[in-house]
Amino acid sequence: MTSRRPLNLALVASLSLALAACSATGPVKxxxxxxxxxxxxxxxxxxxxxxxxxxxxPAPSTxxxxxxxxxxxxxxxxxDNADVLIxxxxxxxxxxxxxxxxxxxxxxxxxxxxxPGLIDVHSHLGVYPSPGVDAHSDGNEATAPSTAQVWxxxxxxxxxxxxxxxxxGGITTLHVLPGSANLFGGRSVTVKNISAVTYQSMKFPDAxxxxxxxxxxxxxxxxxxxxxxxxTRMGNVAGWRAQWIEAQEYxxxxxxxxxxxxAGVKDLRPPKRDLRLETLAAVLRGEILVQHxxxxxxxxxxxxxxxxxxxxxxxxxxxxxxxxxxxxLLAENNICAAVWADWWGFKMESYDAIPENMILxxxxxxxxxxxxxxxxxGIQRLNQEAAKGMARAxxxxxxxxxxxxxxxxxxxAARVIGLDSKIGTLEVGKMGDVVVWNGNxxxxxxxxxxxxxxxxxxxxxxAPRAQPESDFLLGQPAYEGVIR
Amino acid sequence: xxxxxxxxxxxxxxxxLQHGALADDAAAVMSGSTLLVRNATVYxxxxxxxxxxxxxxxxxQDGRIAAIGxxxxxxxGTTVIDAKGRALTPGVFGGLGxxxxxxxxxxxxxxxxxxxxxxxxxxxxxxxxYNPESMTVGVNLANGITFTLLTPASxxxxxxxxxxxxxxxxxxxxxxxxxxxFVDLGGDANDLSGGxxxxxxxxxxxxxxxxxxxxxxxxxxxxxxSPSGRQVLLEFLKGDGVFVFDVDRAADIRNTxxxxxxxxxxxxxxxxAEAWRVADELAAARIPVIVDPLHNLPDSFDEVGSTLQxxxxxxxxxxxxxxxxxxxxxxxxxxxxxxxGNAVAHGMPWMDALASITRTxxxxxxAADRFGSIERGRPADLVLWSGDPLEVSSLxxxxxxxxxxxxxxxxxTALRDRHYERVKSGAAR
Numbered sequence: 032m033t034s035r036r037p038l039n040l041a042l043v044a045s046l047s048l049a050l051a052a053c054s055a056t057g058p059v060k061x062x063x064x065x066x067x068x069x070x071x072x073x074x075x076x077x078x079x080x081x082x083x084x085x086x087x088x089p090a091p092s093t094x095x096x097x098x099x100x101x102x103x104x105x106x107x108x109x110x111d112n113a114d115v116l117i118x119x120x121x122x123x124x125x126x127x128x129x130x131x132x133x134x135x136x137x138x139x140x141x142x143x144x145x146x147p148g149l150i151d152v153h154s155h156l157g158v159y160p161s162p163g164v165d166a167h168s169d170g171n172e173a174t175a176p177s178t179a180q181v182w183x184x185x186x187x188x189x190x191x192x193x194x195x196x197x198x199x200g201g202i203t204t205l206h207v208l209p210g211s212a213n214l215f216g217g218r219s220v221t222v223k224n225i226s227a228v229t230y231q232s233m234k235f236p237d238a239x240x241x242x243x244x245x246x247x248x249x250x251x252x253x254x255x256x257x258x259x260x261x262x263t264r265m266g267n268v269a270g271w272r273a274q275w276i277e278a279q280e281y282x283x284x285x286x287x288x289x290x291x292x293x294a295g296v297k298d299l300r301p302p303k304r305d306l307r308l309e310t311l312a313a314v315l316r317g318e319i320l321v322q323h324x325x326x327x328x329x330x331x332x333x334x335x336x337x338x339x340x341x342x343x344x345x346x347x348x349x350x351x352x353x354x355x356x357x358x359x360l361l362a363e364n365n366i367c368a369a370v371w372a373d374w375w376g377f378k379m380e381s382y383d384a385i386p387e388n389m390i391l392x393x394x395x396x397x398x399x400x401x402x403x404x405x406x407x408x409g410i411q412r413l414n415q416e417a418a419k420g421m422a423r424a425x426x427x428x429x430x431x432x433x434x435x436x437x438x439x440x441x442x443x444a445a446r447v448i449g450l451d452s453k454i455g456t457l458e459v460g461k462m463g464d465v466v467v468w469n470g471n472x473x474x475x476x477x478x479x480x481x482x483x484x485x486x487x488x489x490x491x492x493x494a495p496r497a498q499p500e501s502d503f504l505l506g507q508p509a510y511e512g513v514i515r
Numbered sequence: 516x517x518x519x520x521x522x523x524x525x526x527x528x529x530x531x532l533q534h535g536a537l538a539d540d541a542a543a544v545m546s547g548s549t550l551l552v553r554n555a556t557v558y559x560x561x562x563x564x565x566x567x568x569x570x571x572x573x574x575x576q577d578g579r580i581a582a583i584g585x586x587x588x589x590x591x592g593t594t595v596i597d598a599k600g601r602a603l604t605p606g607v608f609g610g611l612g613x614x615x616x617x618x619x620x621x622x623x624x625x626x627x628x629x630x631x632x633x634x635x636x637x638x639x640x641x642x643x644x645y646n647p648e649s650m651t652v653g654v655n656l657a658n659g660i661t662f663t664l665l666t667p668a669s670x671x672x673x674x675x676x677x678x679x680x681x682x683x684x685x686x687x688x689x690x691x692x693x694x695x696x697f698v699d700l701g702g703d704a705n706d707l708s709g710g711x712x713x714x715x716x717x718x719x720x721x722x723x724x725x726x727x728x729x730x731x732x733x734x735x736x737x738x739x740x741s742p743s744g745r746q747v748l749l750e751f752l753k754g755d756g757v758f759v760f761d762v763d764r765a766a767d768i769r770n771t772x773x774x775x776x777x778x779x780x781x782x783x784x785x786x787x788a789e790a791w792r793v794a795d796e797l798a799a800a801r802i803p804v805i806v807d808p809l810h811n812l813p814d815s816f817d818e819v820g821s822t823l824q825x826x827x828x829x830x831x832x833x834x835x836x837x838x839x840x841x842x843x844x845x846x847x848x849x850x851x852x853x854x855x856g857n858a859v860a861h862g863m864p865w866m867d868a869l870a871s872i873t874r875t876x877x878x879x880x881x882a883a884d885r886f887g888s889i890e891r892g893r894p895a896d897l898v899l900w901s902g903d904p905l906e907v908s909s910l911x912x913x914x915x916x917x918x919x920x921x922x923x924x925x926x927x928t929a930l931r932d933r934h935y936e937r938v939k940s941g942a943a944r
Contacts, residue, residue, distance in 0.1 A: 161812040161813045161814055162813045162814060162815050162816055162818075162819075163814050163815060164815070164816070192812055192813060193812055196811060196812060332944075355931075355934050355935075355938070355943070356934050356937070356943060357943050357944055358938045358943040359938065359941050359942065359943045359944045360943065360944035363944075373846060373849055373850070374846055375654075375845075375846045375927075376618070376619060376620060376650075376651060376844070376845050376846055377619070377620035377621065377844050377845075377846065378619060378620055378621050378622075379619050379622060382619060383930055385927045385930050385931050386927065387927075387931045387935070391931070391934060391935055391938050391943070394935070394938050394939070395938055395941075395943065396941075407812055408809050408810070408812070411809075411811075412809075412857070415853060415857075415907045418906075418907045418908045419853075419907050419908075421908060422901075422907065422908040422909065422910050423910070425901075425908075426901075426910055427931070427935065473907075473908060474906060474907075474908070475853060475856030475857060475859075475860065475905060475906050475907045475908075476856060476859060476860045476906075477860075478860055503813070504813070504819070507819050507820075509764075509765065509789060509792070509819035509820035510813075510819055510820055512792070512820075513820060513821075513822040513824075
C-alpha cells in the first residue's frame, strides 16, 4: 500500500509505514498589482537565453475531421452535432457542415463528446515518478528554504509510466512543479504529454517557466524540525521577503548593466550570475509566473500583500483549500485557484476544505477555478473531479453546465500557465490538442477514445498499443497481460 | 441557506394499513417511528438479487426494514418520501481506514491508528480509539457512507502485525467486536521484519507457535508476544477471526495463500495490485480480495503488474471482490463509490461493483446482519441517491443508518453555507 498523496503526507516520514512507503527517502515528498495578462509572460529563461531549449516537434499528422459530435469548446461554449477539423497540427475549423479536405481522416462523432486536451497545472509526474523508490525522490531540493535556482525539468524522468496513464485520462499538457518543502521550491515547467527519451523533447515550446512557492505547514515543518528558519508562519513570510529584497537588488544591477551596455559603455563587467536570484528577478520582470502552494485564506491574503510590496503577481494559488473564503479577493486580484474536489483533513491547514471549494471560487464575479491533481492517480480523472463539483453545485441550486465546467480543466488551466493563446480551447489557430470521449466526460463511466496532440493521434482505444510506452514497464514479466 | 432538498420529504397521512401488502408484519407496524420510501428502484443487494426492484416501497419501523413491496401503505404519522424512481441502496462501505481514528492525518495527537511500541502486539485493539463524534464520521455519513472497517496500521516502530480492527456503523453506535487482524507484508514492511520479506512469514510462524503452545518454556527475550497477545492470537486461530494481509506482489500473494492454508487461517488479501495474476488460485482458495480499482501504477516493485482491470479480472475468475481505496485517509472513504464506478468502466459488471461496496465487505467482515443489504427484519441502512449510485455526479438525498434517518448537514455544509453567503454579497475577502 502506498499513498497516492505523497507530496503532502509523506512529510511525516516517521508517522507510519503506510506513509513510509513513499517517504523513506527523506524528509519531503509531499504533497494584481500589475494588470498585465499572464499570457504576456515571455519564455526568456535566463539572462543568457534558453540554455535547455525545447526540442519538441509535433508528430506528423494527417488532417482529421471529427463529425457530428457534442463539442465543448473550452471557452464556455457548447456546439451540438458539430464538427472539428484539425489540420497541420492546428484547429482549422469548428462548426457545422465543415467540408473535409480530400486527404482528411474522418472520425464519426455521433454520441461522442469532444473537448480540448485537458491540462493539469499541478503535477509531479517525472519528478516523483513510479516506482516511488528512494532513487526516484527528485521533487524537493529540501536542503535550504530557498532553492529558486533549481529547475524541476532537470529532475524529470521521461520514463515515468504515469505520463501514459495520464494521457489515457485526456491530459495533453501538464505543468510539472518542484515539491512544497521550501519557501521557494524552484522553477516549474510545462510539458506536452508525449512519449520521449529526453525531457527537452516534451518541453512545451516558448512556454514561460513557473516559480513554485509554498506557504504554511510544509516549509515550517521541514526547517523547523532542523532548528532552522522558518519554523513558524511569520518565519515563512520573513523568509520570502528577504529573498525578494535580494532579487530587487540583483534585478537593479542587471538592469543598470544592460542600460550601460546599450549606451555603448566600454569594458563593462556583467554582474556575477546567481541562479537563485536570476529566477526571482525574472518573476519581478513578469517573465516567470508564480505558482503558490497555499491552503489557508489568511495566508493567501498575506501573499497578495507581499506581491504588491515587491511588484509581482501571483498566477494561481495551488491547493487553496480555503479559497472559497476569499473568492472575491482572488477574483479582484485576477488570481486563479487550482483545487482538488474532495481532499480534506489530511493536515491542519486542509481541515476546512470543502467539496464546494471550486464552486464558490467560480461563483465570485471574475472568479477563476481550476481543477488540478497533485497526484498520479488524480491526473487520470480530472473530469471526474470536476463532476463532483458540479454535483455539489446542483445541491446548492446552481446549474454548472458541462461547457462551463470544462473551462476549469482547459481554458482556465491554460491561463494559469501562461498558454491561453495556444491551448485550452478548440478555437481556430490553437494547437490541435483534442480529446474524443465516448460520452459526456463528466460521467464516471466516460472513457477517452481518441487523443490528438498537435493534430497527431497519440492514443486510440480502438487500436491499443502493443507495448507500454515507458521503458520501465517494457519487458516486465509482471506487466505482461496488462496491455489489452 | 438550507440546501437539503426538503421538497422530497413530506409528511403524508396515509389511510389504514393495506392488508396483504405487509402480510405478517402488519401487527408489528402498529407502533413506533415509521418511514416509508415510496416508488424507489430498490437494490436490495441480497445474494439472490440480480436486478433492482422497480417501483418498490420500503417500510421502516422501529429502525428495521418491516416490509419491501409495491403499493405499501403506512400508518398515520409515517414519514413518507416519494423516491420518484430514484435508486435506493444499502449504505456504502467506506473501506479500510481511519474514520474516527484520526482527526487530522498528520497530527500525532489526533491519530490513534497505529502503535509504535517496538513489539508485535496482536492484541492492539484499535477500536478502543474510535471517536463516534469525530468530524470525520459525520462528513462521511452525510455522503452516504454508513459503515467502515476500523483499520490499524503497521507503523515504523511498531509491528508487521498491525493489530485488531472491526466494522463499525457511522451512526454513533459502538464498533462491532474486533474480529479482524491486520498483517502488512511485502517490501513496504521490510523495515518491520529485519529487512526482508522472507522474515515476515518466519515471524508470523513464530507468533503462531507461541500462541499455540502457551506453556512453551522461553526466556522473556526470545518471545515475540506478550501473554495477552498469545491469548488473543490463539482465540483468533481457533475461532472465526479474519486475517487481512496487505500484500501486492503475485509471488507474495501465492506465499500468503499457502501460509493461510497451512495455518488454517481465514485470509483476506488487501491491496492485491497483482492479484489478477493469481486469480485462479485465489478463487480456488476462496480468499476474498479487497482492491483499489483506481490503482494502476507501479508505485513500488511489488506493484509492477498494476492495472485498472484488476477488479474485473478477479471477478471474472470467480474471486470475491470488495473495494477500498488503497489510502486509509478519512477523505478516501468518500471515494469508494467513484472507485466502483471506475471498475465498471474497466469491465466489472455493474451489480458486482455495487455489491463490492455494500454486501460483499459486510459479509467478509462478519457484519452482514447489520450492513450491506436491504432485507426484511434487518436494521435499516439505506441511501436514496439523486442519480446512479456509482456516478460521481450523484449525492445522497436520504441517509438512514442504524435504523435512523441521518442529517445531510455536516461541518462541511456548515462551512459552505456560511461562506457562500459571504461570496454572494461580495464580502469573501
